Amino acid sequence: MTLQVSLRHSFKGFTLDVAFSAPPGVTVLYGPSGSGKTTLINTVAGLLRPEQGRVVAHDWVLLDTQTRRNLPPHKRRLGYIFQEGRLFPHLTVRQNLLYGRWFAPRDARTESLTRVVEMLGIGPLLDRRPGALSGGEKQRVAIGRALLAAPKLLLADEPLAALDEARKAEILPYFERLRDEVSVPILYVSHSSAEVARLATTVVALKAGRVAACGTAAQVLGDVAAVGARAAASVLSARVLAHHSDGLSELTTAAGALWLPRISDQPGATLRVRIAAQEVILSRDAPQGLSALNILSGLITDIRLGDGPGALVTLAIGDERLSARITRRSVQAMGLERGQRCHAILKSVAVAPEDVGTGRQYKVAE
Amino acid sequence: MGFDWANWLGPAEWQAVRLSIRVSFWATLVSLPLGIFVAYALARWDFWGKQVLNGLVHLPLILPPVVTGYLLLVTFGRRGSVGQFLDEWFGIVLSFRWTGAAVAAAVMAFPLMVRAIRMAVEAVDPKLEAAASTLGASRPWVFLTVTLPLILPGVIAGAILAFAKAMGEFGATITFVSNIPGQTQTIPSAIYAFLQVPGGEEAASRLVIVAIIIAMAALLLSEFVARRVARVVAGS
Numbered sequence: 001m002t003l004q005v006s007l008r009h010s011f012k013g014f015t016l017d018v019a020f021s022a023p024p025g026v027t028v029l030y031g032p033s034g035s036g037k038t039t040l041i042n043t044v045a046g047l048l049r050p051e052q053g054r055v056v057a058h059d060w061v062l063l064d065t066q067t068r069r070n071l072p073p074h075k076r077r078l079g080y081i082f083q084e085g086r087l088f089p090h091l092t093v094r095q096n097l098l099y100g101r102w103f104a105p106r107d108a109r110t111e112s113l114t115r116v117v118e119m120l121g122i123g124p125l126l127d128r129r130p131g132a133l134s135g136g137e138k139q140r141v142a143i144g145r146a147l148l149a150a151p152k153l154l155l156a157d158e159p160l161a162a163l164d165e166a167r168k169a170e171i172l173p174y175f176e177r178l179r180d181e182v183s184v185p186i187l188y189v190s191h192s193s194a195e196v197a198r199l200a201t202t203v204v205a206l207k208a209g210r211v212a213a214c215g216t217a218a219q220v221l222g223d224v225a226a227v228g229a230r231a232a233a234s235v236l237s238a239r240v241l242a243h244h245s246d247g248l249s250e251l252t253t254a255a256g257a258l259w260l261p262r263i264s265d266q267p268g269a270t271l272r273v274r275i276a277a278q279e280v281i282l283s284r285d286a287p288q289g290l291s292a293l294n295i296l297s298g299l300i301t302d303i304r305l306g307d308g309p310g311a312l313v314t315l316a317i318g319d320e321r322l323s324a325r326i327t328r329r330s331v332q333a334m335g336l337e338r339g340q341r342c343h344a345i346l347k348s349v350a351v352a353p354e355d356v357g358t359g360r361q362y363k364v365a366e
Numbered sequence: 367m368g369f370d371w372a373n374w375l376g377p378a379e380w381q382a383v384r385l386s387i388r389v390s391f392w393a394t395l396v397s398l399p400l401g402i403f404v405a406y407a408l409a410r411w412d413f414w415g416k417q418v419l420n421g422l423v424h425l426p427l428i429l430p431p432v433v434t435g436y437l438l439l440v441t442f443g444r445r446g447s448v449g450q451f452l453d454e455w456f457g458i459v460l461s462f463r464w465t466g467a468a469v470a471a472a473v474m475a476f477p478l479m480v481r482a483i484r485m486a487v488e489a490v491d492p493k494l495e496a497a498a499s500t501l502g503a504s505r506p507w508v509f510l511t512v513t514l515p516l517i518l519p520g521v522i523a524g525a526i527l528a529f530a531k532a533m534g535e536f537g538a539t540i541t542f543v544s545n546i547p548g549q550t551q552t553i554p555s556a557i558y559a560f561l562q563v564p565g566g567e568e569a570a571s572r573l574v575i576v577a578i579i580i581a582m583a584a585l586l587l588s589e590f591v592a593r594r595v596a597r598v599v600a601g602s
Binding site: 045046047072073074076077078079080082084086088089090099100102103104145146149155 | 493494496497498499500501502503504507508511512515516598599
């Protein structure tokens with residue numbers, strides 16, 4: 001199912017004017033706060049009626065301001081995972097989970113409570129009330145509740161933003177499992193480049209109410225104009241080759257071997273690895289006697305000079321693209337130009353566990 | 367030597383107690399759905415004439431009760447516009463009947479009931495209701511499964527407050543339906559009547575004790591129930 005969204009809505013001093021289509025998989029609406037992400041997802045949910053807009057899921061029109069059609073939220077067959085969980089405080093976890101299922105058409109109830117409870121590991125919580133749950137537990141229950149509503153579309157509005165780092169690391173893999181095991185398309189709002197890299201099939205980058213870029217995680221995160229220099233990153237597809245006794249894992253990518261701190265996945269597993277552009281150092285000569293373990297060599301395909309002191313240099317290494325955020329001064333001093341051979345240097349520890357996710361990367365927007 | 371509870375109150379006093387409870391019970395029960403509806407509308411909806419409705423609801427709280435009673439008499443009396451209509455079409459007569467006393471009590475207690483429930487509605491996070499609607503619940507279902515359970519402590523508090531107010535209502539009742547023993551003579555009217563005759567002080571003081579006991583019992587019950595419900599609703 002493809003979801004098509006277009007809308008226009010004016011706020012005080014700011015107009016949201018976007019159109020995009022979300023193919024199956026996870027579509028991440030990515031952008032800073034105030035870029036209109038939540039307005040967009042609430043329009044899809046039917047919680048907000050824009051001045052002009054059209055939302056179509058495959059051939060099912062949810063909203064069309066021209067024909068004055070606007071389905072109320074309860075007829076849209078959604079599962080919405082909110083930032084704050086929004087569990088019903090007067091119901092037990094089990095009752096919360098089954099709430100949406102009760103309203104779903106009988107023949108659509110394909111997810112069983114048992115499977116969802118097992119997938120999210122919430123069996124011991126079933127008879128508790130939300131008030132007695134931790135933030136991470138609440139969010140897992142919220143995911144289960146959305147899934148059991150037998151939705152045609154899953155929505156998630158920054159579901160990890162209210163959690164600390166440890167809880168984020170606990171919840172993120174569940175969204176990867178949703179993407180890989182559940183056939184429902186997911187619209188996911190986020191301002192975190194790490195979440196984009198790990199989850200997105202498609203990324204729609206928003207900036208001041210406009211679509212700044214749209215494509216795969218690698219395409220959009222490599223687009224410094226769309227995401228800004230700080231968030232610029234490369235996303236490599238990798239396969240775990242071996243775990244070594246010194247605590248490092250060896251991965252193969254189309255760009256060459258990568259050595260990273262021990263990864264929990266088994267050898268043979270396919271992973272996506274996010275490499276922040278600001279962690280990459282460039283060298284024109286093959287470096288000697290360096291402590292950094294990862295040295296990848298490729299040809300410069302693009303040099304983008306920023307407005308400030310920075311520049312983004314992109315190398316083609318094998319089939320992959322790797323970006324480095326360096327200073328304009330260095331670009332000049334090194335005499336970097338397109339087509340030159342260059343060496344990219346990356347410390348192993350510069351890739352945090354949150355930057356490594358399961359699942360292959362989608363090369364082409366499907 | 368036992369104390370004879372059954373005969374502690376005389377027949378006329380018992381009659382007043384029973385009538386007061388009956389009037390207050392029905393006044394509270396019948397006005398409760400309307401009270402919840404009005405409280406919800408005032409808390410959540412924006413509509414034309416909202417301030418007028420708000421003023422109308424609160425009017426009995428600030429008007430002299432005699433004025434409210436007189437307005438009821440003019441409207442619901444046999445000759446009144448609504449009273450005539452009710453009599454001709456449904457055969458319902460309110461004036462000088464216990465049902466009229468219940469109407470007067472309900473009108474007087476309504477502002478207190480609405481205020482308590484409205485505060486409870488305002489405390490419910492509308493985001494929870496939005497969440498319920500995305501899960502497939504239509505508006506009536508959202509109300510029944512999310513809003514109503516969450517405002518239940520406020521509803522109970524409002525109902526008990528209204529019951530207590532109805533038990534003590536005097537001015538509007540006596541103006542609208544007079545003070546007929548067995549028909550419209552509630553505890554306050556009976557106390558008033560006993561005090562008008564020589565030697566009635568003893569009967570009056572017995573009814574005063576009964577009024578205090580009922581009021582205290584209602585208050586304690588409401589505290590107890592509301593606290594239990596609040597614990598369930600708070601979700602811990």
